[in-house]
Amino acid sequence: MAKPLEQEIGTFERERARLEREHGGKFALVKGDGVVATFDTFANAATEGLRLFGDEPFMIREVGAPAPRLSVGTLYGHRHADPSRTP
DSSP states (O other): OOOTTTTHHHHHHHHHHHHHHHHTEEEEEEEEEEEEEEESSHOOOOOOOHHHHHOOOOOOEEEEEEOOOOOHHHHHHHGOOOOOOOO
């Protein structure tokens, strides 16, 4: 089973240098293997992501910021949040 947002994370990493050159400090909306657009605020990126993709997974990352550290519950859902369980 693929990790949630694995493709989006790979897409962001692949496009990172270009995004930092052209869109530093903005928020990139990423879905699948494409950067959909960049936005001045997280809220604007989230609004557009929800409009375009509804409850499908998509990713928003601030260009130039360190990668966020996400909990097991965030990545796999709360039913997997018990670290003694293996997925």
